[in-house]
Amino acid sequence: MNSTGVKADGPIGAFSLDSTVPGAVSRGFNAFLREWQTQIGDDFPQPTYSPATIRDFRVKSRVAKVHDVAITDVHGASAVRTAGTPAGVEDQVRMYVVRRGAWALGGPRDRGQHIVSTGQFLLRHVGRPSHFETAPNTTARVLVLPAATLKPLIGNRIITGPADSAEMRVLAAHTNMIHETMTDLGPAGVHAVHSTLIELVKAVALRRFDNAEPQLAPALAQAAKSLADTHLADPELTPTMLARELNVSLRTLQRAFAALGESVTAYIRHRRLEEARLALTAPHGRRNISALAAYWQFADSSHFTRVFKKRYGQTPTEYARSTGSAGN
Template sequence: MDSTAPGAAPQGLDAFRRGWQTQIGDDVFQLPVFSAETMGDFRVKGNVTKVHGAAIADLHAASATRTADVPGGDQDLVAMYIVRRGAWTLGGAPGHGDQTVSAGQFLVRHLGRLTAFETSADLTATFVVLPPGELKPLLGTRAVTGPAQSAEMRLLTALTDMIHTTVADLAPAGVAAAQSTLIELVKAVAKGRFDDVEPRLAPALTQAAKDLADRHLADPELSPAMLARALNVSVRTLHRAFAAAGEQIGTYIRQRRLHEARLALAAPSPLSISELAAHWQFADSSHFTRAFKKHYGQTPTEYARTAPAERRG
C-alpha cells in the first residue's frame, strides 16, 4: 500500500484504508478516524501481512499523522510498536499519560479501546497486532518498553521479516504456527528473557544468528560462542536451532566466507590468495585453497583465471 506519490495525498488515506480492509479486515484492527490535516496530507506506504489472528505492518510515513480526538470503539488486542526512525506518541490508558516510542525503542501493551495517537513525519516503524489470549494476562495494565536491538527483539524482527516473505506459501497449519511463534517471542520480550527450550523459536533464532554472522564475517572473533552471547542464548541452544534446519553454524560461516572470497577473486583487481585467506579468517593460504576447491571444484587461482572471461560473457 503506497500513498506517497506526488499528488496522491487527498486520496491517500482512502487508498490505504481500502488496502487494509481488503488485506487485513476490521476483525484484527480497526483503523481509527484521522484528523482533518492528516486526511489532507496522508503520505504513507506499508507492507502488511495477516497471520491467522495477527497482523504485521511495516510502515513508512512521509507525512505526520494524527487521529481525531473522538471516542474510540471497544477492542481487545495486544499491540507492539517498533520504531526505527521518528517517533510514535500513543494515548495512555485511563489514568495514565501519553507515551512516546522514540527511534530505536519498542512498546507493547494491551488495548481495550481505540486510543488516539500521532506520528512524526519520516517515521519508519513496525506495528504488530496480536490476539490477547496468552498475552493479556501477562501484560495486565503494563506497557513494556525497551531497546529495539535487544536479543529478543532482534529475534522477533527476524521472524516478522521471514513471515512477510513466506506467508503466501504457507499452508493453514504453517500460518497458525507462525502466529504461535510470534506470540511466544512477544511473551519472551514481556518477560524480559528468552525461553531457550521453546522449539518453535528455532527458525527465528537461526535467521537472527545468520544475519549477525553476515555482518561479522571478517571478524576473527566470529564463532558460535560469540553469536550465542550476542543473542542471549546458550551455545547448545544455538546449535540445536541450526540442527532443526539441517544446518551447522560452522558450515554456514565457512560457506559465507568462501562466497565473499569468490566475489573478491572476480573483482578487477583481486587480492592475493594469501591476503584473501587472512582477510576471511582461514588459517593459511593452503587451508583456504583446499576449502575453496572442495566447495567450488576449482582452486582460487584457477577460478581467478576464468572469472574475467565470465565477467565479459
C-alpha cells in the first residue's frame, strides 16, 4: 500500500492498495476504507457494500483526488457489490470505463439499469445514489467529476461509447499522467491537470476536441505516442494516420508535439531506432541488418545504418559487436 501522505482536506490525495496478495484479504476492505477517508475524504463518500464484498475484498486499486475530481483505477479479482439501493441525494457526474469484465449500474429490478461491458464507457449525471455490481475480474476506471461544470453540458443524457475512441484515448493518457506525476506537482501543475481533465471529459461528451485549448497538448501528445508505440512496425504509421485516429487535425497534433520540443516524425523514427537497437542484442531470433531495416520501415539498410549511427554513435554492426551480438 502506498499513499502521497496528503490529507483529505488538501487539493490532492492519492493511494494504492492491493488486497489480492496472500494474507491481505482479511484486512483489505478496512485498509481501503481507511485510506480512502484519509487521502480522498468525505466529499467523495463510499457507498455501503454487501457483506460478501467486505468479507472477500480481493481488489487492486489506485486512487487519486485532484480538487473536486476523484479517479479510481480498480481491478477486482472478486465481485464488488453495494448493499441494495442507497437513499439520499448526490450531485455528481461519473464516468465508468471498463477494460475487462462488466460493471452493472442499478439493481436488476431498477428501471434504467445499465451494464457497461468490456471496451465501453458510460458518462452520466448522478442525482441520487445507485446500486452497482461488478463481475469478478473486472478492470475499470471510475471518474467522479463536478456537476456544476459538466451537468449543463450533459443534462439528462447517458453518453456511452467505445473506450478506445479518439477522445477516450487522450483522456486515458492524461489520467495515467496524473497518477504518475501527482506527488511532484506544484499548485500550478495541479490546476493545469485538473483543468485539462475537465476539458477532455467535455471532449468525450461532445465527441470533439477544442483545438484551441493549449492545455490539451501534453495529453494529446502522450496519446499519440501510446498509439504510435503499438504500430511501430506498420508501414501505414504516419503523423497523418495518428491525427486521423485521434480525431484532430494534423496541425493540432504537430502543435502538441512542438509544445514538448519534438516532432511527430522524430518520435516515430526514434522509437523505431530504439526497437531496432534492442533487436540487435536479442539472444534469440536476431535479424540481419537488411531485415531489421525493412521490418522497422527504413528505406533501406544504408538509410538505417546512417540514422542509427547518428543517434547511437556506432553503425548497427559495430553496436552488435560491442555488445557481444552477432550482427550481419
